Amino acid sequence: MLAAAGVLVVSSVIGAGVAYLGDIVYGSGSEEAMNAAIWGALGAFAAALVGITALPFVRRLLISRADVRLVEAASPVHPLLKRLMTEAPGTYTHSLATASLAESAAEAIGADPLLARVGAYYHDVGKLKRPCYFFENLAQGVNPHDSQKPSLSALIITAHVSDGMELAEEYDLPAPVRDIIREHHGTSLIRYFYHKATTEEPQVYEADFRYHGGRPTTREAALVMLADSAEAAVRALPSPTSEEVAQVVRAVVEDKVDDHQLELSGLTEADTARISEIFSRMLVGMLHARCEYPRLLSTKEEGHADQRREPSRA
Ligand SMILES: [Fe+2]
Numbered sequence: 620m621l622a623a624a625g626v627l628v629v630s631s632v633i634g635a636g637v638a639y640l641g642d643i644v645y646g647s648g649s650e651e652a653m654n655a656a657i658w659g660a661l662g663a664f665a666a667a668l669v670g671i672t673a674l675p676f677v678r679r680l681l682i683s684r685a686d687v688r689l690v691e692a693a694s695p696v697h698p699l700l701k702r703l704m705t706e707a708p709g710t711y712t713h714s715l716a717t718a719s720l721a722e723s724a725a726e727a728i729g730a731d732p733l734l735a736r737v738g739a740y741y742h743d744v745g746k747l748k749r750p751c752y753f754f755e756n757l758a759q760g761v762n763p764h765d766s767q768k769p770s771l772s773a774l775i776i777t778a779h780v781s782d783g784m785e786l787a788e789e790y791d792l793p794a795p796v797r798d799i800i801r802e803h804h805g806t807s808l809i810r811y812f813y814h815k816a817t818t819e820e821p822q823v824y825e826a827d828f829r830y831h832g833g834r835p836t837t838r839e840a841a842l843v844m845l846a847d848s849a850e851a852a853v854r855a856l857p858s859p860t861s862e863e864v865a866q867v868v869r870a871v872v873e874d875k876v877d878d879h880q881l882e883l884s885g886l887t888e889a890d891t892a893r894i895s896e897i898f899s900r901m902l903v904g905m906l907h908a909r910c911e912y913p914r915l916l917s918t919k920e921e922g923h924a925d926q927r928r929e930p931s932r933a
Pocket residue numbers: 742743779803804925
């Protein structure tokens with residue numbers, strides 16, 4: 620409001636000054652010049668007023684339809700987000716934290732912060748099909764993975780990607796958000812159940828314990844992948860120091876780089892370094908407001924909330 624008033628005053632003064640000078644230059648008398656200045660001021664005031672009034676409408680016209688759909692999907696009252704909040708509250712909380720990380724990192728590296736945020740909100744919606752099989756939603760002491768084969772656990776866990784894509788279609792989420800849902804695990808290995816299977820099952824194929832969504836093809840999808848894994852890994856630490864948080868975040872990022880998960884995303888080495896810094900700083904801040912979660916395996920052993928569990932909890 621103050622800025623708008625300032626623009627009106629400055630425009631009027633400039634308009635009056637220009638009109639006055641114009642009349643002086645063309646040899647008019649002082650009375651005519653003063654009249655011209657008054658009209659100049661009024662003209663400039665009116666022009667500025669029209670400009671200021673029209674600006675929000677012009678801005679709305681310039682925002683692309685794609686951005687409007689993203690803004691709509693970002694609403695906390697979106698029916699799918701409301702379902703996530705009520706039916707899988709652990710996943711909902713994890714998704715909000717992931718969104719904050721992905722959005723901030725996107726701003727820092729010049730990617731699309733809105734897409735990163737909205738993609739993160741929805742990345743795990745597929746868990747709505749079987750929320751109780753995912754660590755963040757487990758009831759205390761109840762772990763359905765304890766009583767089933769590791770290969771079946773892996774099947775259920777990897778299915779949250781295809782289940783998420785189905786829900787995204789059902790709720791007509793924007794295409795770039797669907798891509799993030801599909802790619803947020805890339806082709807990563809569900810290490811915990813893979814290693815468990817090698818000790819419990821007669822024949823084990825590594826491919827059966829990998830996600831099949833395809834590696835991230837955009838920086839935003841890669842940011843969601845990294846934010847997702849970093850948030851889960853840090854949450855698994857009982858009471859980490861700032862140095863431990865930074866160490867775990869670096870390990871998560873290095874793990875994804877070493878596993879070639881980021882090669883199609885367009886992220887540079889400088890980007891990943893910047894992302895690690897931002898995630899570490901933000902996660903240290905988030906820890907102050909977070910309850911302690913049950914102890915999980917170390918980050919190097921496992922890389923994600925979906926797959927990092929103690930054998931007793933899974
Ligand atoms: Fe996931």
